[in-house]
Amino acid sequence: MKRIQHNLNSQSLITLAGTVGVGKSTLTNALSGALGFKPAFEKVDGNPYLEDYYDDFKKWSFHLQMYFLAERFKQQKQMHEEGLGYVQDRSIYEDVGIFAKLQYDQGNMTNRDYDTYRSLFEAMVMSPYFPKPDVLIYIDGSFESIIQRIQSRGREMEINTPDKFWSDLYFRYQEWIGTFQECPILHLDIDHYDCNDVDSIKEIVKSLETLQRNKDLNYLKLT
Ligand SMILES: Nc1ncnc2c1ncn2[C@@H]1O[C@H](COP(=O)(O)OP(=O)(O)O)[C@@H](O)[C@H]1O
């Protein structure tokens, strides 16, 4: 995406949130390019636990969460050292508030493991490496469109996972965003923007500017 003019603070941290397959990485790419910010992606290739996790949640949930936490920490540290002006693909808040909690609630993580995980998370977010995002872009859409995207992206481990897991995740996201208070939220619907369309990206940027200008505004939905 070509650079566009904007008035956002050049040291902003814009974090994208949303369920698997909704379009975070794609928008991270388009938006970081348009703003001239750096992208910080969530790496899937090379994750040593992900395939095993999808095969056996009970056996691998704790390992996978620890791995993601370590990766997020390294990413935050790098962003801190390089200076902000970042678009980040997924927030750490989703790891703990959605993924780990889902597996704990479903009996796939023991109390002991969940407590250890949470205390490490709490210690990390209190460190100077974890500034709160300036804004969280929450990407939403219909369940059917999201399932279609998971299918068309074609990661085998995800395609072979029953829809029940995706619908549990989907409904947890809807609940979670209603309670999220760490920073202002820009709420997008995948049927209402197109990453390849410069006018669509300009509209998103305008909304980000509105949120940054109006300190009392905590929520904006683009319809
Ligand atoms: N705006 C869009 N319009 C159409 N397809 C999209 C759009 N954004 C993402 N996709 C497609 O949906 C799939 C999932 O997108 P991705 O960005 O990888 O999602 P996430 O990072 O949230 O898991 C990919 O195949 C991608 O090409």
Ligand SMILES: Nc1ncnc2c1ncn2[C@H]1C[C@H](O)[C@@H](COP(=O)(O)O)O1
């Ligand atoms: N914290 C997490 N726990 C379990 N699984 C996770 C976590 N964070 C990401 N994932 C999985 C979900 C997807 O299969 C891949 C990548 O996520 P995506 O939303 O496609 O960027 O990792």
